Amino acid sequence: MSEEKKSEKSEKVGSRLPLYLVTPFLVFSLCLGVLLVVMIKPYDKLKVYLNVAFMDNLKSDPLEDNTGLVIKNNEILEEYSGETSDTGEVMHPSFGEQFAIISSDVFEVDVPVYWGSEAELLELGACQPSGSVVVGSEGNAVISAHVDTFFANLTDLQVGDSVQIKTNYGKFDYKVSELIEFKSTSNKYLKPTDDTRLTLYTCKKDVLGGSDMRVGVICTPEKSVFYKTQDGGGQ
Amino acid sequence: MxxxxxxxxxxxxxxxxxxxxxxxxxxxxxxxxxxxESAYKVYSENGVRDIISDSLGSYYRDKANTTGIPSEVYTENITGDYIDLAVKDCIDRGFASVSDNSEFQFTPPENTALETAIDDFFSDYAESIGYTPDEEYEKKLDSAKDNAYKVIKSYCDIYKMESLYEHGVMQKISSVxxxxxxxxxxxxxxxxxxxxxxxxxxxxxxxxxxxxxxxxxxxxxxxxxxxxxxxxxxxxxxxxxxxxxxxxxxxxxxxxxxxxxxxxxxxxxxxxxxxxxxxxxxxxxxxxxxxxxx
Structure with a gap:
C-alpha cells in the first residue's frame, strides 16, 4: 500500500471518530424520547396507585426505635396558690402527653390522663381521644381506661358523686349526672355535644371473654378554676 | 459506520x-x-416469623385487658413452627390462586394446642367463679376460638393476599x-x-x-x-x-x-x-x- 493510501485510510478513521463519540448520546436521547412517549400514559395511571402505596410523609420504618409514639409524662400541679379565674385558656397537649389527673372518692388511685388513644397509653393510664375537646373547653371531653386497671371502680360511681380533674392550666370539678351503657359500636355518648360535659367510660365486665358493651358516667361541670400562670402560683 | x-x-x-x-x-x-419459593424466602430471611410472634404477643397483651384472657393462652400455643406453617400455606394458596385463576381461600392450619388452651382457660375460669356452662358459655368459647384463627390469619397473610384478591388485583396478575x-x-x-x-x-x-x-x-x-x-x-x-x-x-x-x-x-x-x-x-x-x- 502506498503512503498516500495509508494516510487516506487513517484520515477516514479519524474523521469517523466524532461519529463514534456522538452516536451513543444520539441513541441515548432517542431511547429516552421513545421511553417518555411510551410510558407517559401508563405512568399517569400508575402514579395514582404509587401515591397511595408510597406516601413520602410516611418515610419511616415501623421497626426502627426512633419512630412511633412519643410518650411524655408530666408533673401535674397538685396545689396552686397563685391567681385564678373562672374562665381561661386550656393548653392543648401533644399526642402521647400526660396532661391531667382524675380523682374521685371511689377511685383507689389518682388516674393519669394521656392525650390520644393507643394501646400503649392505655397501659399507663386513662386516655382522651384527640377527637374530643380538651378538659376545660366547651363540649364533650371523653376519657376512657381499661376496666381491669385504672377504671376498675368506675361502675361504683353513682349519680351525685364528685369527680375532679387537675391539669397544669386549671382544676375542674364535676358531678356525676347520668350512668350510661352503650354498645362498643355506638358513638352515642362519644360524639361532640353543645353542652359542656365529661364522659368517662370503660368496658363492661363480662363473665367470660370480651364484652361488646361499654359502661360509664356523664358528669356535668360544677366548678372550673383556671390558673393564671403554670408555675404553681409563682412560689 | x-x-x-x-x-x-x-x-x-x-x-x-x-x-x-x-x-x-x-x-x-x-x-x-x-x-x-422466593416469596417464602423473603419471609424466612428477614426474621418475619419473630416479627409476627412479637406483634401477636403485643396484640394479645393489649386484648387481655378487655377479654380477660391472659396473653399466654395464645402466645404459648402459637409457636414459631406453627407461624411458619401458616405463612407457607397462605403463600402457596395465593400462588395457586394466581396460577390457575381460582378463588383465594386461606384458613390457618388447625391448632389443637391453642384450642385446648382456650377450652382449659374457659373451664377453669368458669369453675373459679362458680359459673355453670350454658349456651352463652359455648357461644363465647366458640367465638374466642374463631377470633383466634381470624387474628392468626390476619397476621400470617403477610402479602395481604386476601385483600389483593378482594380488590381484584390477584385476578389481574393471574391474567398475565x-x-x-x-x-x-x-x-x-x-x-x-x-x-x-x-x-x-x-x-x-x-x-x-x-x-x-x-x-x-x-x-x-x-x-x-x-x-x-x-x-x-x-x-x-x-x-x-x-x-x-x-x-x-x-x-x-x-x-x-x-x-x-x-x-x-x-x-x-x-x-x-x-x-x-x-x-x-x-x-x-x-x-x-x-x-x-x-
Whole structure:
C-alpha cells in the first residue's frame, strides 16, 4: 500500500471518530424520547396507585426505635396558690402527653390522663381521644381506661358523686349526672355535644371473654378554676 | 459506520436492542421473583416469623385487658413452627390462586394446642367463679376460638393476599402470570434476533457490530440502573403506606431485593457494553496496524 493510501485510510478513521463519540448520546436521547412517549400514559395511571402505596410523609420504618409514639409524662400541679379565674385558656397537649389527673372518692388511685388513644397509653393510664375537646373547653371531653386497671371502680360511681380533674392550666370539678351503657359500636355518648360535659367510660365486665358493651358516667361541670400562670402560683 | 445505509438501520436496531435488553431483564426478574419459593424466602430471611410472634404477643397483651384472657393462652400455643406453617400455606394458596385463576381461600392450619388452651382457660375460669356452662358459655368459647384463627390469619397473610384478591388485583396478575414463561422465551428470542440483524447489517465490519451492541448494552444498563439507584438511595420503599411490621418488612424487603438484583444486572450490562466498545476500538486499532505493516 502506498503512503498516500495509508494516510487516506487513517484520515477516514479519524474523521469517523466524532461519529463514534456522538452516536451513543444520539441513541441515548432517542431511547429516552421513545421511553417518555411510551410510558407517559401508563405512568399517569400508575402514579395514582404509587401515591397511595408510597406516601413520602410516611418515610419511616415501623421497626426502627426512633419512630412511633412519643410518650411524655408530666408533673401535674397538685396545689396552686397563685391567681385564678373562672374562665381561661386550656393548653392543648401533644399526642402521647400526660396532661391531667382524675380523682374521685371511689377511685383507689389518682388516674393519669394521656392525650390520644393507643394501646400503649392505655397501659399507663386513662386516655382522651384527640377527637374530643380538651378538659376545660366547651363540649364533650371523653376519657376512657381499661376496666381491669385504672377504671376498675368506675361502675361504683353513682349519680351525685364528685369527680375532679387537675391539669397544669386549671382544676375542674364535676358531678356525676347520668350512668350510661352503650354498645362498643355506638358513638352515642362519644360524639361532640353543645353542652359542656365529661364522659368517662370503660368496658363492661363480662363473665367470660370480651364484652361488646361499654359502661360509664356523664358528669356535668360544677366548678372550673383556671390558673393564671403554670408555675404553681409563682412560689 | 461507513455508509448511511448501514448507519441508520444500525441506529434503529440499536434502539430496539436497548428495549429488548430492558424487557428481557425485567421479564426474567419477574419470573424469578414471582414464585412461592422466593416469596417464602423473603419471609424466612428477614426474621418475619419473630416479627409476627412479637406483634401477636403485643396484640394479645393489649386484648387481655378487655377479654380477660391472659396473653399466654395464645402466645404459648402459637409457636414459631406453627407461624411458619401458616405463612407457607397462605403463600402457596395465593400462588395457586394466581396460577390457575381460582378463588383465594386461606384458613390457618388447625391448632389443637391453642384450642385446648382456650377450652382449659374457659373451664377453669368458669369453675373459679362458680359459673355453670350454658349456651352463652359455648357461644363465647366458640367465638374466642374463631377470633383466634381470624387474628392468626390476619397476621400470617403477610402479602395481604386476601385483600389483593378482594380488590381484584390477584385476578389481574393471574391474567398475565400464566404467560410469564412464554413471554420470557419470546423476549430472549427477540433479543437474539435483533442481535443477528445487527450483525447482518454490519457484516462487512465486525468492529461495528461490537460497537452497536456495546452502545445498546451501555445505554440499556444506564436506563435500567439509574432509577434503581435513585429508589435505593432515597429509601423510597420506606414510604410504603402499610406500616404493619410484618407486611412492611416482607413488601419492602421483596421490593428492595428485586431492585438491587435488577440494578446489579444492569450494572453488569453496562460493563458488557463498555467491554464491547473497547473490543471495537481494539479491533479497529489492530486492523489499522496490520494494514500499516502490509
Amino acid at each position: 461507513r455508509k448511511i445505509t448501514t448507519y441508520l438501520p444500525s441506529i434503529i436496531l440499536s434502539i430496539a436492542l436497548v428495549f429488548c435488553i430492558l424487557g428481557t431483564a425485567g421479564v426474567l426478574l419477574a419470573k424469578s421473583i414471582l414464585t412461592s 402470570y400464566g404467560y410469564l414463561g412464554i413471554v420470557s422465551k419470546i423476549a430472549v428470542s427477540v433479543t437474539f434476533v435483533v442481535l443477528v440483524l445487527l450483525f447482518l447489517v454490519n457484516f462487512k465490519e465486525i468492529s461495528s457490530w461490537f460497537y452497536w451492541t456495546g452502545v445498546s448494552c451501555l445505554i440499556s444498563g444506564i436506563i435500567g440502573a439509574v432509577p434503581c439507584a435513585y429508589l435505593l438511595k432515597t429509601g423510597y420503599f420506606k414510604s410504603f403506606s402499610i406500616k404493619e411490621p410484618q407486611v412492611f418488612t416482607v413488601f419492602t424487603s421483596a421490593m428492595t431485593s428485586a431492585t438491587e438484583l435488577f440494578e446489579k444486572t444492569m450494572i453488569a450490562d453496562c460493563a458488557v457494553g463498555v467491554m464491547l466498545i473497547i473490543l471495537c476500538a481494539a479491533t479497529i486499532i489492530a486492523g489499522r496496524s496490520s494494514k500499516n505493516k502490509k
